[in-house]
Amino acid sequence: EVQLVESGGGLVQPGRSLKLSCAASGFTFSNYYMAWVRQAPKKGLEWVATISTSGSRTYYPDSVKGRFTISRDNAKSSLYLQMNSLKSEDTATYYCARQNNIGTTYNDYWGQGVMVTVSS
Amino acid sequence: DIQMTQSPSFLSASLGNSITITCHASQNIKGWLAWYQQKSGNAPELLIYKASSLQSGVPSRFSGSGSGTDYILTISNLQPEDIATYYCQHYQSFPLTFGGGTKLELK
Numbered sequence: 145e146v147q148l149v150e151s152g153g154g155l156v157q158p159g160r161s162l163k164l165s166c167a168a169s170g171f172t173f174s175n176y177y178m179a180w181v182r183q184a185p186k187k188g189l190e191w192v193a194t195i196s197t198s199g200s201r202t203y204y205p206d207s208v209k210g211r212f213t214i215s216r217d218n219a220k221s222s223l224y225l226q227m228n229s230l231k232s233e234d235t236a237t238y239y240c241a242r243q244n245n246i247g248t249t250y251n252d253y254w255g256q257g258v259m260v261t262v263s264s
Numbered sequence: 265d266i267q268m269t270q271s272p273s274f275l276s277a278s279l280g281n282s283i284t285i286t287c288h289a290s291q292n293i294k295g296w297l298a299w300y301q302q303k304s305g306n307a308p309e310l311l312i313y314k315a316s317s318l319q320s321g322v323p324s325r326f327s328g329s330g331s332g333t334d335y336i337l338t339i340s341n342l343q344p345e346d347i348a349t350y351y352c353q354h355y356q357s358f359p360l361t362f363g364g365g366t367k368l369e370l371k
Binding site: 181188189190191194203204205206239244248249250251252253254255256257 | 296298300302306307308309310313319351353355356357358359360361362363364365
């Protein structure tokens with residue numbers, strides 16, 4: 145059974161940093177692209193980052209480019225999101241998701257999400 | 265960037281009825297479209313990919329169609345467990361974008 149479990153969320157002040165983690169199990173982690181998707185309170189879904197199987201390629205929307213860094217450790221079956229220079233508009237539930245194929249594709253499994261609140 | 269416009273934003277329907285949700289892309293996405301269901305307080309779940317392919321385990325009352333810029337999600341014989349918010353998402357190219365969502369309620 146595919147499982148994705150996020151951790152590391154919490155309350156953080158504007159301008160500070162936070163690192164999210166996602167522990168994967170039930171599939172061969174190193175064979176899949178992975179992604180982060182977020183959802184602000186009572187809002188829709190927003191794609192945040194994607195990483196290739198080896199970690200050599202990463203992709204971001206303009207809203208987080210230069211502030212967020214996605215990474216992975218295939219030996220630990222873990223995905224990470226380093227978030228720097230946080231803003232109030234980054235407040236959201238962050239989901240770890242498995243991407244079905246390489247490159248641009250859909251998310252076939254999602255974690256339960258972790259809440260990040262950016263506030264002073 | 266490709267913009268995804270979903271309609272309606274809210275939909276009220278009766279059990280046993282059929283409903284349709286539409287998703288319009290700002291350019292041709294060549295069928296690279298997925299639909300997700302999100303129940304209150306839960307993570308999204310994949311329903312349909314490649315515009316019309318049903319994800320394993322999803323009931324056959326869900327179906328998708330469309331091509332080019334216009335896509336439809338149809339739910340037939342509406343069941344209580346279908347009450348949720350539905351999102352479309354293109355994956356033609358980066359950045360990946362979602363529609364604004366359709367909240368389905370019981371009439």
